[in-house]
Amino acid sequence: MTLLEAIAVLLAGVAAGTVNAVVGSGTLVTFPVLLAVGFAPVTANVSNTVGLVPGSLSAVWGYRKELAGQRRRMVRYGLASLLGGSIGAALLFALPESAFEAIVPVMIAIALLLVIFQPRIARWLAARRPAHASPDGGTGSAVLTVGSGVYGGYFGAGQGILLIAILGLTLDDELHRVVALKNVCAGLVNLIAGIVFILVADVDWRVVALIAVGSTAGGLLGARIGRRLPAPALRVVIVLVGIAAMLQLLT
Secondary structure, three states: OOHHHHHHHHHHHHHHHHHHHHOOOOHHHHHHHHHHOOOOHHHHHHHHHHHHHHHHHHHHHHOHHHHOOOHHHHHHHHHHHHHHHHHHHHHHOOOOOHHHHOOHHHHHHHHHHHHHOHHHHHHHHHHHOOOOOOOOOOHHHHHHHHHHHHHHHHOOOOHHHHHHHHHHHHOOOOHHHHHHHHHHHHHHHHHHHHHHHHHHOOOOHHHHHHHHHHHHHHHHHHHHHHHHOOHHHHHHHHHHHHHHHHHHHHO
16 A cells, blocks of 8 residues: 555545444445555455444444443343354355345335334334333344344445444434444444454455554544434434445445
């Protein structure tokens, strides 16, 4: 890498960390930059995943107040994310990249619709939720979180939006606390996938270092911005980022 290319990767890491902390889809910033500077797709993917782990940790720290009282949820959905992420990382070496390319825009579109109509759907579900229902969600939400982890471990772009949709509909809580829990789950997916990639794949540690530094700063910045946004404004940001991600994947 030249100095200018290294700076581009570093700045992409900052942007990705910021976007990931608030919404997700930061990979759609870093991945194209890595391809543009000459890295092979698989090397770019695995190096990017490892590099984004510190950014996930900084985002979790930035949202620590919103995580208060969510320990049981973090254990429940964290384990589901670890399981899904490990499966997804393994699939990266077993399936062609085209396997998910066709369905990724559809998945993001569905997730966006769920985010847009989440308040209305959540009220409808709450009215029909049994009195003894767990505030931490049911088996279905855990299974869907595993599925989101599989996708996140394989590629990752848009997994934050999917998680917000899943957790926002199944948990009776406000959006900022859902985003905080999303950061934990997405971070664990990146962590387990990153461990798998380090063990079996060709990781470029220059890329990892640049994205790690950038995403750590971006994660703190994104958490600071996201926590100050009113829930309706945060929902608009999620939708706008999701639409941009979907359009990028379709072109």
